[in-house]
Amino acid sequence: MSRSVLLSTAVLVAVVIIAPLLGSSHIELGRAFAGVSPDHEIFFYARLPRVILALLGGAALSVTGVLFQCMLRDPLAEPYTLGVSSGASVGAVIAICLGWRATGVASLAGAALVLLMVLGMAVDGRRLSSFTLLLTGVTMNSMAFAVILFLHNLASFSQSFAISRWLMGGLEAVEYSTLAWLAVVVIGVSTLVMAYAPHWNLLAVGDDWAASRGVSTVRLTTMGYIAGSVLTGLVTSLTGPIGFVGLIVPHALRLKLGADHRALLPCAFLLGGAFLVVCDTLSRTVIAPTEIPVGVLTALCGGPFFLWLLKSRRRSLWL
């Protein structure tokens, strides 16, 4: 367990050091640290903040994926497939249209609202079948998209540009002060979630299973959904909707590490971060100087992966 966490940390550190050096213009680490222009500016103001944003975003989305999968007992659940990312998008678009500064709060509210509606589908307290879950997610995505299209239609030219740029799920360099509070929230919430790792293990088996072994299931699930909304909402407000990170990373990790959340959660945090940094670096460099929005890239990789996952467990989908 500790070996896999160490290894994941090493991968993340390597990725974070290498990623800012790659890009459309060549720079050197030594010159950047020596304060030589333009290497210094490119490294510290253009690329590093973006890498840190990708790291925190990927970590948050991937931890949220693990949480949703655990609580819904379904490996297909993640913020994007459940429509929670879309809910966050609606919140952010409303904020952009009304000129609010607090896009983060609006996104969080949107994410929480959608999550409540998805959970409302399980009124009798039983688990949702994958089928119901995915259809609910699809419906949520369509509804959210309809609202966004409508708002887009009403928006002014500059707002419209801001909305469509943001909706593509792109990472841009943000200020260090923004990154600092994002880091505090993402690391804080993720640590809290990880502290309950042994209890998540029991919840992943079943509600009664956990409750009859002394776990306060209602408190734990409530905490999990709040944590998931906060992580998805805040990250989405800064990056736009980025799909499938919370699906690909946890799934790959379970194949390698098994299901124990004490290893799964820390590794999902570290390698989810590394994964999005790599995706973002690719999106900057593959057809440089043009950028592919990272959300487009993850959807292009994640979509086929999701279909494969769906096909491989189609039988149990109907249970």
Place this chain on the structure above:
Amino acid sequence: MSFVARQLDYPYGLHDASFEFPQNGLITIAGPNGAGKSTLLGILAGLRSPYSGSCMFDGEEIRHWSKREFARRVAFLPQNVRMEFPFTVEEVVLMGRTPYASGWFQTAEDRSAAEEAMTTTDTLSFRGRDFRTLSGGEAQRVILASALTQRPEVLLLDEPATHLDLRHQLSLYRLLGELSKSRLVVAVTHDLNLALQFSDRVMVLEDGRIAGDGTPANVLNPALIARVFGVQATVHGGLNGTWMTYEV
């Protein structure tokens, strides 16, 4: 006494049930579908909380027990566990130690309790396997091992033998009989012959009410079976014990 219930009621499940359970022995709960067997077991396990009337464990109302304290004394085995994620057998067994856990990591005592439980249930040889690859009989034994690591005074089992073949049904009930010498074992079952053969006491439920409660020979008589289950039962006796055959 371990459990004492007085005028116990649960919406759409149980009406006016009063009983006392001793501290050891094997008690089976039988009855037609929807008679309230699982509801009763759920209440005893502390999982169906807003009941009315009284249901006490060790002199204290079940809903007032702290979940953690309760789980150290009463273990519940669900009817089946549909595992979605690749937990190993040993990980599933160790989950039973949760009510004793004080932190993130397992202690040596946790591991020895798990070892002991896996020995009792004969599951030690596949401790590293993915739970989802087990047969029904193996899975049932692993779930039992997980409950035993709670070191409980009471084992509550919801239809433990339903998915098992004959041989595994008998060996499971033989094991439950062994375990019931030093603790109370309460099992819901559809198989009246298993109840007749292995239990010290049978409780029959009908539409949420207790229709019969006592020794198997007294309770499981043709008149009661005809009334509750709607089948004609014939009781056969021989050198090897009693058994029943039925016809509609």
